Amino acid sequence: MVNVNALACDLRKTVDQRVRDHEIRLLLSYILGDAGKGPLGVECTALDSSALHIKRFVSECTGLGVMSAASQALFDWKPGTSGLSSFDVLPGKLRGVYAKTGVRPDLLYDLAAGPVAGAARGRRRDGPQMFPPGKGTTDQRDRLEKLARWSVAHGDHSYFMSWVWLGAGGVYVDIFLPDGSAALTGLKTGWIDVPGDDAKPWQFLVPRPDRRSAESPEPDGDLVVDLPLPAFSGEGAATRAINRVGPAAEEAMDRAFSREEDTLGMLAGVPVRGRWIRGDLLGEARHEVLLGVLGERVELDRRAQLERLASPTGDRLDTYLDGRLLTAVRPIDGPRPEWERISAELLELS
Numbered sequence: 001m002v003n004v005n006a007l008a009c010d011l012r013k014t015v016d017q018r019v020r021d022h023e024i025r026l027l028l029s030y031i032l033g034d035a036g037k038g039p040l041g042v043e044c045t046a047l048d049s050s051a052l053h054i055k056r057f058v059s060e061c062t063g064l065g066v067m068s069a070a071s072q073a074l075f076d077w078k079p080g081t082s083g084l085s086s087f088d089v090l091p092g093k094l095r096g097v098y099a100k101t102g103v104r105p106d107l108l109y110d111l112a113a114g115p116v117a118g119a120a121r122g123r124r125r126d127g128p129q130m131f132p133p134g135k136g137t138t139d140q141r142d143r144l145e146k147l148a149r150w151s152v153a154h155g156d157h158s159y160f161m162s163w164v165w166l167g168a169g170g171v172y173v174d175i176f177l178p179d180g181s182a183a184l185t186g187l188k189t190g191w192i193d194v195p196g197d198d199a200k201p202w203q204f205l206v207p208r209p210d211r212r213s214a215e216s217p218e219p220d221g222d223l224v225v226d227l228p229l230p231a232f233s234g235e236g237a238a239t240r241a242i243n244r245v246g247p248a249a250e251e252a253m254d255r256a257f258s259r260e261e262d263t264l265g266m267l268a269g270v271p272v273r274g275r276w277i278r279g280d281l282l283g284e285a286r287h288e289v290l291l292g293v294l295g296e297r298v299e300l301d302r303r304a305q306l307e308r309l310a311s312p313t314g315d316r317l318d319t320y321l322d323g324r325l326l327t328a329v330r331p332i333d334g335p336r337p338e339w340e341r342i343s344a345e346l347l348e349l350s
Contacts, residue, residue, distance in 0.1 A: 017259060020291070021277045023061075028279035028287050030058045031171070033329075040171035046282055047124065047166070055124060059166055063122030064106065066173050067162035071109055071118060072306055074160070074175075074187045083110045087117075091248075098154065103146040105159055116184065117159040119147055125167035136174070141202055144176055148204045151178070158184055253324040257293045264292050265339035268347060271295045272326060276336065285332045290319075290342075292326035300346060317345055 030050075032041035040062075047055060071077040077084075085091055085108040090098065098104070105117035121143065140163055151157045161176040175192055177184060179201070260273035274292030278285040300321050308316065317337055319328040328342060 017256075017291075022281075023057075024289055024291075025277065025279055025281045026054070027058060027061050028289070029282040031062060032286070042166045042168070042171060043282075044166075044168050059122030059124060059164070060120075061122070062166060062171065063120040063162065063164040066122075066164045066171065067107070067118050067120040070162050070173060070175060071116075073191060074189070075109075075111060075116070075184065076188075076303070077109050077111060077116075084108070085110075099150075103150050105147065105150070113185070114158060117147075117151075117157060119143070119159065119161040120164070121162070122164045122166065125165040125169075125172075136202070140174065140176070144202065145204045145206075148178070148206050152206045152208055160184065249323070253293060257295055257324070260293055264290075265343060267294060267326075267343045268298045270298050272339075272343075274326065278332070279329070288330050288332050288336070290326070290328040290330075292328075294321075294324040294326065297324055317342060319346060321346055 030043045030047050032043060047058060050058075068077075085094065087098065087104045087106060087108060090108070094108075105119040107118045107120070109116045109118060123139075140161075143163075144161060147159055147161060151159050159178065163174040163176070165172045165174075175189075177187070177189075257273055260275070262273060262275050264272045264274050266272065272292045272294050274290060276288050276290050279287035279289045298321070305320055317328060318330065319326070319342060326346075328337075330337065
């Protein structure tokens with residue numbers, strides 16, 4: 001979540017390091033964790049006492065971060081400067097491809113099988129227990145029906161939805177996968193708890209645009225969305241051209257690198273600049289976050305990074321390198337790791 005929020009900016013605008021620091025501190029004031037060794041928790045008392053716009057910020061950032069983690073677990077999306085776009089700031093050539101008004105997803109993932117839209121939601125859940133698996137809500141169904149209409153209007157565009165709950169029971173996520181999307185075939189869903197045999201998928205009958213002018217009849221049947229047990233079928237998918245934003249991202253990283261005054265050290269011969277910041281604004285700090293920017297790219301095995309974070313052992317650091325942005329999160333009650341140790345652990349994955 002820290003990494004995704006640090007990347008969430010319009011590349012055409014200036015990234016103010018002080019603002020990003022405040023956002024990370026604010027997010028980590030409410031979300032609890034133990035360096036990846038256990039489930040995420042929520043400081044519910046503080047969250048419930050906060051203003052509505054603060055609650056929305058925390059829940060939405062958590063929703064986006066968890067959705068990105070889910071995308072990596074589902075279809076091996078590999079983060080990078082050209083692999084992800086936000087529907088709020090789409091690259092120039094994509095602005096005419098997608099509708100500017102109405103319901104829209106949140107993120108656009110660039111996959112080999114075609115683009116996949118991801119819709120993220122984060123909501124506060126009252127009560128000591130979270131929802132049992134397979135029990136959808138009216139809000140979830142309404143949102144999915146709107147996404148199904150958006151998909152049909154955009155040529156049966158592939159999509160999925162991640163709905164995150166924050167509550168006393170921790171942080172939970174419901175994953176919704178539509179049936180019949182070729183770009184979503186072969187997903188890794190073994191980590192998802194599925195409902196029992198009596199759970200029926202939601203079905204939405206979505207009228208297709210310009211039916212009378214269609215050259216061939218549309219297939220019979222409704223557009224089916226499973227909750228949350230996926231069933232995949234269908235052949236082929238139209239692959240949309242995704243505008244590469246690499247040059248703009250590199251320019252943004254160059255600006256961020258030039259604004260940083262402190263040099264942390266070298267990673268594979270590349271200078272890294274950045275600083276540690278305290279990760280909490282409310283009460284005593286529990287975490288400290290390192291945000292570093294590399295002078296140029298250093299390619300690491302992303303799958304190895306994810307596997308390392310998913311199965312922490314011993315006292316390994318919670319670090320991640322995404323393009324030229326390095327993040328590390330550590331508990332405040334331990335010694336700050338030296339740069340030599342951080343770089344050594346990262347280079348083990350190269």
